[in-house]
Amino acid sequence: MGLVEDILAGSERSAAKLITRVENGDLEAYGALSLLFPHTGKAHIVGVTGPAGAGKSTLVGHLAVSFAERGKKVGVIATDPTSIDGKGAFLGDRVRMKGAEKRNIFIRSMAHRTYPGGTAKAAAAAAYIMEALGKDCIIIESIGAGQSEKDLFFLCDTVITLFTPDYGDEIQLLKAGLIEIGDVIVVNKSDKPGADDAVRDISVISALKAGSNGWNVPILLTRADRGEGVDGLVRTIEEHWQSLSKKEKRSTRKKLQTEAFLMALLKEEAWKVISARLVESPIFKKALRDIRSGKTDPYSAVERLLTEMEEQWTLR
Ligand SMILES: Nc1nc2c(ncn2[C@@H]2O[C@H](COP(=O)(O)OP(=O)(O)O)[C@@H](O)[C@H]2O)c(=O)[nH]1
Numbered sequence: 480m481g482l483v484e485d486i487l488a489g490s491e492r493s494a495a496k497l498i499t500r501v502e503n504g505d506l507e508a509y510g511a512l513s514l515l516f517p518h519t520g521k522a523h524i525v526g527v528t529g530p531a532g533a534g535k536s537t538l539v540g541h542l543a544v545s546f547a548e549r550g551k552k553v554g555v556i557a558t559d560p561t562s563i564d565g566k567g568a569f570l571g572d573r574v575r576m577k578g579a580e581k582r583n584i585f586i587r588s589m590a591h592r593t594y595p596g597g598t599a600k601a602a603a604a605a606a607y608i609m610e611a612l613g614k615d616c617i618i619i620e621s622i623g624a625g626q627s628e629k630d631l632f633f634l635c636d637t638v639i640t641l642f643t644p645d646y647g648d649e650i651q652l653l654k655a656g657l658i659e660i661g662d663v664i665v666v667n668k669s670d671k672p673g674a675d676d677a678v679r680d681i682s683v684i685s686a687l688k689a690g691s692n693g694w695n696v697p698i699l700l701t702r703a704d705r706g707e708g709v710d711g712l713v714r715t716i717e718e719h720w721q722s723l724s725k726k727e728k729r730s731t732r733k734k735l736q737t738e739a740f741l742m743a744l745l746k747e748e749a750w751k752v753i754s755a756r757l758v759e760s761p762i763f764k765k766a767l768r769d770i771r772s773g774k775t776d777p778y779s780a781v782e783r784l785l786t787e788m789e790e791q792w793t794l795r
Pocket residue numbers: 529530531532533534535536537538559561667668669670671701702703704705
């Protein structure tokens with residue numbers, strides 16, 4: 480496949496094309512991915528998460544430029560659905576990332592549709608493609624809500640969680656969950672009142688998890704709209720990356736991540752295979768008949784189906 484060679488040779492156009500094919504669930508694209516996979520695993524993958532409007536896109540733009548200025552080849556993946564504007568485009572963030580684009584940083588928005596396998600799966604594929612393209616620093620913007628924050632963890636070496644000084648009770652809960660996954664915590668909008676209080680507040684919650692893996696989660700203040708505090712943040716991200724490469728911490732993290740990713744892919748694909756086989760099978764049809772006629776209930780039927788499936792489809 481020419482596309483694979485072109486990507487390995489550094490063609491951003493081919494990379495963009497393949498990402499689109501993955502987004503569309505094109506099976507051939509997955510074949511290309513498997514050829515690219517051996518060329519991945521070394522890039523520093525940085526996730527930026529946090530509530531909508533916290534300043535993630537603004538900050539990601541600055542981070543991308545800073546890393547590029549430090550000689551890194553940078554890829555940016557935005558998965559935040561709130562970044563979609565009325566026209567279905569990604570205009571707002573693109574405008575804010577103008578500086579980054581000027582330095583030829585590869586930016587990809589993945590927020591404009593629902594993906595067959597979920598945003599995290601598409602983002603993971605995009606990250607692999609960008610790495611095969613030669614990017615050594617990949618920044619992923621993701622909205623911190625529900626499952627996606629955990630998905631982000633399973634994709635990233637360094638997770639940055641972003642907060643702002645203005646929050647209510649609702650955000651408190653979100654904060655607890657987000658703090659859990661963050662390697663670096665940033666309180667953005669330092670120009671707003673209450674910024675220092677927010678830092679103090681968050682440090683109380685994060686103290687509970689501090690030092691658990693030899694890394695004390697730092698809490699930094701930034702003003703992303705003016706780029707203030709970005710240099711310090713970049714240094715901290717680099718420090719975290721260096722700390723990961725010590726004592727095989729990264730390989731432990733990668734092992735956990737690989738397992739989680741494999742399970743997530745498998746869960747989806749396995750269910751497709753099983754359900755297709757199941758609905759055609761006599762045991763399933765019998766179960767349906769028995770429930771309809773009142774001979775059995777759905778709960779017992781599920782139990783019996785699972786037993787019969789295990790007997791018939793034993794894994795070797
Ligand atoms: N006052 C202030 N506004 C900011 C700061 N950082 C970003 N913003 C603004 O906050 C709004 C939301 O930013 P955006 O990056 O789109 O947030 P996202 O939804 O988390 O990606 C934009 O209008 C930004 O210009 C900051 O440090 N201070």
